[in-house]
Amino acid sequence: MSSLAPALKDAAALIAAMGAATRDAAAVLAATPTATKAAALVAAAAAIRGSAAHIEAANAGDMAAARAAGLSRAMLDRLHLTPARIAAMADGVAAIAALPDPVGEVIARWQRPNGLDFERVRVPLGVIGIIFESRPNVTADAGALCLMAGNACILRGGSEAARSTRAIHAALVAGLAAAGLPEAAIQLVPTTDRTAVGAMLAAAGLIDVIIPRGGKGLVARVQAEARVPVLAHLDGINHVYIDKAADPAMAIDIVVNSKLRRTGVCGAMETLLIDRAAPALAAPVLRALLDAGCEVRVSPELIGLDARLVAADAADWDTEYLDAVAAATLVDGVDGAVAHIAAHGSHHTDAIVTDDAAAAAAFLARVDSAIVLHNASTQYADGGEFGFGGEIGIATGRLHARGPVALEGLTTFKTVVRGSGQVRPA
Amino acid sequence: MSSLAPALKDAAALIAAMGAATRDAAAVLAATPTATKAAALVAAAAAIRGSAAHIEAANAGDMAAARAAGLSRAMLDRLHLTPARIAAMADGVAAIAALPDPVGEVIARWQRPNGLDFERVRVPLGVIGIIFESRPNVTADAGALCLMAGNACILRGGSEAARSTRAIHAALVAGLAAAGLPEAAIQLVPTTDRTAVGAMLAAAGLIDVIIPRGGKGLVARVQAEARVPVLAHLDGINHVYIDKAADPAMAIDIVVNSKLRRTGVCGAMETLLIDRAAPALAAPVLRALLDAGCEVRVSPELIGLDARLVAADAADWDTEYLDAVAAATLVDGVDGAVAHIAAHGSHHTDAIVTDDAAAAAAFLARVDSAIVLHNASTQYADGGEFGFGGEIGIATGRLHARGPVALEGLTTFKTVVRGSGQVRPA
Numbered sequence: 001m002s003s004l005a006p007a008l009k010d011a012a013a014l015i016a017a018m019g020a021a022t023r024d025a026a027a028v029l030a031a032t033p034t035a036t037k038a039a040a041l042v043a044a045a046a047a048i049r050g051s052a053a054h055i056e057a058a059n060a061g062d063m064a065a066a067r068a069a070g071l072s073r074a075m076l077d078r079l080h081l082t083p084a085r086i087a088a089m090a091d092g093v094a095a096i097a098a099l100p101d102p103v104g105e106v107i108a109r110w111q112r113p114n115g116l117d118f119e120r121v122r123v124p125l126g127v128i129g130i131i132f133e134s135r136p137n138v139t140a141d142a143g144a145l146c147l148m149a150g151n152a153c154i155l156r157g158g159s160e161a162a163r164s165t166r167a168i169h170a171a172l173v174a175g176l177a178a179a180g181l182p183e184a185a186i187q188l189v190p191t192t193d194r195t196a197v198g199a200m201l202a203a204a205g206l207i208d209v210i211i212p213r214g215g216k217g218l219v220a221r222v223q224a225e226a227r228v229p230v231l232a233h234l235d236g237i238n239h240v241y242i243d244k245a246a247d248p249a250m251a252i253d254i255v256v257n258s259k260l261r262r263t264g265v266c267g268a269m270e271t272l273l274i275d276r277a278a279p280a281l282a283a284p285v286l287r288a289l290l291d292a293g294c295e296v297r298v299s300p301e302l303i304g305l306d307a308r309l310v311a312a313d314a315a316d317w318d319t320e321y322l323d324a325v326a327a328a329t330l331v332d333g334v335d336g337a338v339a340h341i342a343a344h345g346s347h348h349t350d351a352i353v354t355d356d357a358a359a360a361a362a363f364l365a366r367v368d369s370a371i372v373l374h375n376a377s378t379q380y381a382d383g384g385e386f387g388f389g390g391e392i393g394i395a396t397g398r399l400h401a402r403g404p405v406a407l408e409g410l411t412t413f414k415t416v417v418r419g420s421g422q423v424r425p426a
Numbered sequence: 427m428s429s430l431a432p433a434l435k436d437a438a439a440l441i442a443a444m445g446a447a448t449r450d451a452a453a454v455l456a457a458t459p460t461a462t463k464a465a466a467l468v469a470a471a472a473a474i475r476g477s478a479a480h481i482e483a484a485n486a487g488d489m490a491a492a493r494a495a496g497l498s499r500a501m502l503d504r505l506h507l508t509p510a511r512i513a514a515m516a517d518g519v520a521a522i523a524a525l526p527d528p529v530g531e532v533i534a535r536w537q538r539p540n541g542l543d544f545e546r547v548r549v550p551l552g553v554i555g556i557i558f559e560s561r562p563n564v565t566a567d568a569g570a571l572c573l574m575a576g577n578a579c580i581l582r583g584g585s586e587a588a589r590s591t592r593a594i595h596a597a598l599v600a601g602l603a604a605a606g607l608p609e610a611a612i613q614l615v616p617t618t619d620r621t622a623v624g625a626m627l628a629a630a631g632l633i634d635v636i637i638p639r640g641g642k643g644l645v646a647r648v649q650a651e652a653r654v655p656v657l658a659h660l661d662g663i664n665h666v667y668i669d670k671a672a673d674p675a676m677a678i679d680i681v682v683n684s685k686l687r688r689t690g691v692c693g694a695m696e697t698l699l700i701d702r703a704a705p706a707l708a709a710p711v712l713r714a715l716l717d718a719g720c721e722v723r724v725s726p727e728l729i730g731l732d733a734r735l736v737a738a739d740a741a742d743w744d745t746e747y748l749d750a751v752a753a754a755t756l757v758d759g760v761d762g763a764v765a766h767i768a769a770h771g772s773h774h775t776d777a778i779v780t781d782d783a784a785a786a787a788a789f790l791a792r793v794d795s796a797i798v799l800h801n802a803s804t805q806y807a808d809g810g811e812f813g814f815g816g817e818i819g820i821a822t823g824r825l826h827a828r829g830p831v832a833l834e835g836l837t838t839f840k841t842v843v844r845g846s847g848q849v850r851p852a
């Protein structure tokens with residue numbers, strides 16, 4: 001695409017030209033056998049390994065520019081590609097090649113009395129637009145998942161990762177070429193001009209779905225502006241509810257892991273709900289969080305349990321900290337937990353800890369979130385942990401894919417009807 | 427709701443107030459057992475039958491106003507409720523009560539090596555907004571399908587059907603009340619002011635999905651303005667391709683039925699594609715359409731076959747006539763048919779007539795439409811004919827439900843994860 005950029009005057013024309021090429025590639029991919037897609041990914045993984053030095057050098061350029069621009073340590077860490085991370089990226093691409101191909105799967109089949117035979121068959125979504133920020137490895141993950149599910153994609157990475165992204169993209173294109181697939185199947189927007197994002201969001205008919213990968217600012221902008229369907233989550237305001245019938249030791253393990261294993265992931269717990277009927281459970285769990293270095297903001301009933309606790313204000317129940325900070329309050333059993341989550345949750349991931357099967361069943365049925373867990377950490381909200389071989393993101397919308405989006409979430413279906421000359425009576 | 431309307435100054439406040447009540451009702455419905463939902467529908471069907479005279483009188487008022495306003499005969503026919511149509515409406519509601527409840531169905535289950543158990547469970551979509559025009563029976567169909575799938579709904583009917591819609595809505599509410607369900611589960615917007623439509627389209631967070639039922643103008647407006655996901659189709663530019671290996675008699679039957687059984691339905695054929703390798707098939711099929719009273723607009727190669735044929739112009743390949751008019755052209759086999767449909771189709775419904783299994787397989791695999799048929803009429807594009815017990819519409823978008831949308835399409839899913847204390851390793 002690099003030869004195209006100078007010729008095009010504006011972002012809309014650029015995206016239109018890319019979209020047309022990508023759509024043609026999508027038609028080819030939709031009919032491409034599994035083995036060919038897998039071969040392209042295996043070749044891409046080899047190309048990533050073979051060009052590791054080049055990718056590392058490109059990343060060093062990005063890192064130098066980012067340091068000069070004063071980017072935060074967290075952003076620098078997301079941007080940095082070590083040899084181990086490059087190897088893991090190649091392994092990830094090769095692993096996706098080994099996943100079952102969802103395309104062509106018959107997900108339902110039925111007959112009608114008139115002899116018509118119906119099959120619901122998985123087909124690719126088409127053209128996926130991925131808009132991401134500073135993690136250059138999204139290039140490889142997203143490109144590989146889209147390809148394996150038979151989709152073409154248009155990738156638009158952040159300006160701070162531009163050199164790294166281009167180097168990784170070149171390896172993916174080498175994989176496509178090695179398998180005889182159209183190079184336009186994985187395209188990289190050749191500019192990091194922000195107007196290109198706007199053009200992608202408006203490209204209904206050219207792009208079938210947009211998946212933003214990045215911070216809340218990016219996701220909010222995409223959700224507000226997109227004229228193309230979006231698979232995303234804005235917030236992960238996730239809860240762990242400790243029921244009165246919880247095993248105390250399990251409750252501590254799950255709460256500490258849910259909050260602190262990684263605080264910056266969307267599946268991290270943000271609010272702890274404790275059954276008012278089990279006051280004895282509260283102190284040990286809160287102390288475990290405090291001892292592990294977590295700030296805990298609590299409702300007035302809990303404030304006396306430990307001198308390190310601080311008072312929560314109303315905003316805390318609606319805050320995604322993404323940090324070593326948690327809110328905690330008492331609730332009136334499962335009913336109270338369900339009501340609190342309905343009022344303050346973000347339909348992402350919520351867990352109950354209990355040995356009471358009826359309480360668990362009520363919580364799992366009534367909490368309206370993409371992922372609900374019983375006696376397990378919210379940090380399992382992850383496509384890899386679901387067994388999907390990775391994920392392109394987690395969706396909290398109500399339509400189409402919900403929860404981790406991987407190969408299956410990157411497909412839709414059509415209905416194939418087979419007859420023997422049936423015409424419909426008046 | 428009628429007492430609410432005068433108190434509210436603008437449509438957004440009205441929809442916000444309705445949306446809040448509907449969302450509370452949706453939470454109740456999501457946890458309502460199948461038998462209760464079915465009981466409400468059976469009671470609603472009885473209420474429709476019991477108030478048939480009232481519904482007929484209300485409809486007579488709409489009809490008189492519509493005649494005075496000079497509405498077209500087609501619109502008057504859509505608006506008209508005969509005793510037979512009212513009885514059929516009641517039967518339809520009762521039939522939906524007997525359909526399998528999709529909510530709670532476990533659509534996938536798997537385990538992970540760490541012992542976590544995953545279940546993908548169907549749950550309702552939530553709050554559905556239905557925007558329809560002159561067919562008052564949509565009130566009953568849509569309300570019943572939404573309820574059986576556990577969804578609350580906000581119905582906004584056309585002004586010309588306002589009296590009929592109110593009378594039918596009252597019967598549905600009587601059914602809800604008889605089963606002890608919240609009356610807000612099926613709400614009717616108490617004004618036919620067009621600004622109410624705009625407020626519904628903007629009601630992200632209150633309404634989960636919008637389904638427009640009506641003409642192209644309505645659907646186009648909804649698709650252009652909605653900030654809420656939309657399930658709809660704009661066009662049904664549907665094709666029948668007659669392959670060289672088609673049975674000639676079957677080809678005639680399927681083409682005539684696809685075009686003329688009903689010309690105003692979205693599943694009607696608009697363009698006939700004939701294999702260039704089988705010129706002998708063309709004349710009898712074209713004559714059968716002409717003899718049945720259809721205008722046929724053809725490409726130059728076909729114009730000599732019958733004096734009644736007229737020349738197509740470029741716009742004909744992209745036109746949804748919804749009338750006794752068809753376009754016809756020759757194509758180069760399956761490849762040519764697939765290319766023509768990719769260039770001109772609307773991803774709705776396309777059929778091949780052939781006795782060649784390989785040609786059928788290629789067409790079914792490569793045509794990128796919600797419904798693809800082999801040796802059957804395109805007029806089978808209908809939820810009832812699919813065995814779904816009705817439909818709330820046909821969707822041609824690529825995400826979520828595709829094709830006829832019925833109970834299953836009115837659900838989404840969540841993932842229930844059951845553990846025994848698992849926490850995620852770093």
